Amino acid sequence: MASTQQRFMRRGITKILFLESIQAPTNIPTRTELTAGTDLSKQISDIEGWSLENSPIETPDLGSGFATSIPGEDKAASSSLTFYEDLASDAVEKLLTKGSAGYVCIMRKGDVPLSKSLDVFPVRVGSRAPSYSTGTEPAKFKVSFSISDLPTLDAAVPAAAAG
Template sequence: MASTQQRYMRRGVTKFFFLTTIAAPTNIPTRQELTAGTDLSKQIADIEGWSLENSPIETPDLGNKFSTSIPGEDKAANSALTFYEDLASDVIEALLSKDAVGYICILRKGDIPQSKSLDVFPVRVGSRAPSYSTGTEPAKFKVSFSISDLPTLDAPVPAAAAG
């Protein structure tokens, strides 16, 4: 019997956190580390990247007109977050200043403990620049990130704190 797929929209569900430290060598945060991080979700206007790409290696041979390939190196896509500027606060700008290091934690299906939908990207801020426009739109700035190590994908969301 086929199960019913429960589709959803990322807005209002997916969460983005910035953490300055994760103790585990697996780069999977504890609930305490996640809670100590900064939830960026409500300030994000646009998202780019945050995925792995593979660069295949061509393996043509004399015996075949078809060019085959094998998987090559993995690399992270160019990744960035665009934020709404806050007229009264510069908390996000200070947190994500050039060369800041930390972890972008993406809870793809929201904060559902033990759901294997947590992606953790070790990052370093490459640039942060305002987006200027004369149009009628909110003020924004874009933060570009370098992925500094192998991301941890499909990790379990940490268990909720005991209450």
């Protein structure tokens, strides 16, 4: 039996948080750790990367003119977040200074407890640079991240705290 797919737009749904630490070796945060993180969603104007890529290994053989391949090593795509600058606050700039380490948590379908849509990327900030323009557009800056360890993908969003 076919079910109706409920499509959605990421803007207004997807949440991106920065956590300074996660205790579990699985890199899956608790609800308390998520709550203690910084929600960056409303300051982000653009997002790039945040996925794994595979570098296939070619396996040609003498018996065929076709070059086959097998899956090779995985690596993280170049990843960055572009933020709107805040004329009154530099909180995001202070949080994401060059060399800062932490975790970028992306809740793809929003903060929906137990939804298997949480991706956690252990990161270090590689660079932070303003985007200069003379045009009539908002001031922005771009933060580039190095993915420092294997990301945890498709984890369950932690259950909401009992209350």
